[in-house]
Amino acid sequence: MNRVTPQTPLDEVLSLFERDGYVLMENALTRAQVAELSRAYDEQLALHPPKDGALRVEVPRILERDRHFEQLMDHPPVFRVAHAVLGYDIELASSGELDHKLARTPAYITWHSDFQWMTNVACPRPNFWVRCTYFIGDVTPDGGPFTLLPGSHRWDYPCPQDEPGQGPRHIDGQIGITGPAGSCLINNTEIWHTNSPNHSDQPRRLIMLLYKHAWMKQWQEGYQTTPEFAARQTDPLRRQLCGLYTWHQEADRFPAQDWPLNSR
Amino acid sequence: MAEHAAGIPEFLDLLEHRPLLDRLRALFGDELQLLSYDLLYQGPNSQSPPYAWHRDFVFPGDEPLAVNAIVYLDDMTEERGPTTVVPGTHRGVALPPRDKTHEPLPGQVKAYARAGDAVLINSAIWHSGGCNRTGEERRAIYAYFGYWWLKRDNQHADIPPQALENANEARLRLLGLQAPVAGDMWMYDPQEGRIA
Numbered sequence: 001m002n003r004v005t006p007q008t009p010l011d012e013v014l015s016l017f018e019r020d021g022y023v024l025m026e027n028a029l030t031r032a033q034v035a036e037l038s039r040a041y042d043e044q045l046a047l048h049p050p051k052d053g054a055l056r057v058e059v060p061r062i063l064e065r066d067r068h069f070e071q072l073m074d075h076p077p078v079f080r081v082a083h084a085v086l087g088y089d090i091e092l093a094s095s096g097e098l099d100h101k102l103a104r105t106p107a108y109i110t111w112h113s114d115f116q117w118m119t120n121v122a123c124p125r126p127n128f129w130v131r132c133t134y135f136i137g138d139v140t141p142d143g144g145p146f147t148l149l150p151g152s153h154r155w156d157y158p159c160p161q162d163e164p165g166q167g168p169r170h171i172d173g174q175i176g177i178t179g180p181a182g183s184c185l186i187n188n189t190e191i192w193h194t195n196s197p198n199h200s201d202q203p204r205r206l207i208m209l210l211y212k213h214a215w216m217k218q219w220q221e222g223y224q225t226t227p228e229f230a231a232r233q234t235d236p237l238r239r240q241l242c243g244l245y246t247w248h249q250e251a252d253r254f255p256a257q258d259w260p261l262n263s264r
Numbered sequence: 265m266a267e268h269a270a271g272i273p274e275f276l277d278l279l280e281h282r283p284l285l286d287r288l289r290a291l292f293g294d295e296l297q298l299l300s301y302d303l304l305y306q307g308p309n310s311q312s313p314p315y316a317w318h319r320d321f322v323f324p325g326d327e328p329l330a331v332n333a334i335v336y337l338d339d340m341t342e343e344r345g346p347t348t349v350v351p352g353t354h355r356g357v358a359l360p361p362r363d364k365t366h367e368p369l370p371g372q373v374k375a376y377a378r379a380g381d382a383v384l385i386n387s388a389i390w391h392s393g394g395c396n397r398t399g400e401e402r403r404a405i406y407a408y409f410g411y412w413w414l415k416r417d418n419q420h421a422d423i424p425p426q427a428l429e430n431a432n433e434a435r436l437r438l439l440g441l442q443a444p445v446a447g448d449m450w451m452y453d454p455q456e457g458r459i460a
Contacts, residue, residue, distance in 0.1 A: 121329070214415070215330075216415065
């Protein structure tokens, strides 16, 4: 597994990311940050209890619900990787999600890539989205880890579908991404991915952020950043991330152009 | 020049002009969207630089995600400053060299179009408008098209209400006001043709 840390040279991180489509950054969050985020996470769970029979709790627009989550949008150790991959025209693709997979539950989604609907653009496609998944608790092998197939983002054919109702099949070479709380999985969403059953007695606790190029629309249907959230941002970079720069006319004035990739 | 040319009836009609629209649909199918629509105008004896190289955005690959369609209203002679491109540059991620923004580039090709012609270019290619050194006007209509999942060029600007009067579904799609699929676009199942 491609394990890196905030101290790993950026070139090395990018090389792994380009080859395999992902890296796991351990210690992306400090213990104190994990503790703060964990408290905020539990507050959200209290507001959004699981429904009867649910496999998970999903809370969209999580960045907008607590300032501790909001700070993740440009959290330097992780953001510098997303920025370096996508370029200065980086924006949020959504307002983030809390993804809480309950204990003792089967997989809730099968193998896919996030752009398999894009049938008019052949594989391999440009890197449209980068997902940054923060581990708010330990993710163990039997705890329903995010599962992916390294290198599949570069293949020239789309992800085959699983049989309906069968759950995700085993694919040789698949990796369940496990790591301690405070880690962050950074991946190209073109990589073939799924989740796996949570056989443990503990829920799997994640916060997911998505980044995209400024020229793409955001993820709609309740996941997009609200105008109110964007309007309250005062930092130029965060305003850019919320889509407040018109990409064509203002491409030369994106604040992210001045964001120092290698000094953080 | 114009904020959005679709507010003017003659230009609105041009958007649905079959010789143009059919070729764009051949590239983008029903996922075609108008990203911007403007008029390009230079008066006589312009003093602007001969070149202003740029690419509209960077995405490597042979398949265009967006296309500039330029319809000329005047003959693009050498003196009127034809649109110029550097073939093949759409396949890389490099920007045109900043120190040569206003200079001719190796391999460049000029589009000596006549009035009534249209030039379609992959917007990822290095391209430049020209400088009008004639005593007459230089006029063109500039329409920018791409997939429905791209943002409009100025996503904060309203579509002119004239373009929406009696608009059918095809026009609403073209203007980016209606997606080719309903519901959550990221859960679209292309085999089923519906949201999973």
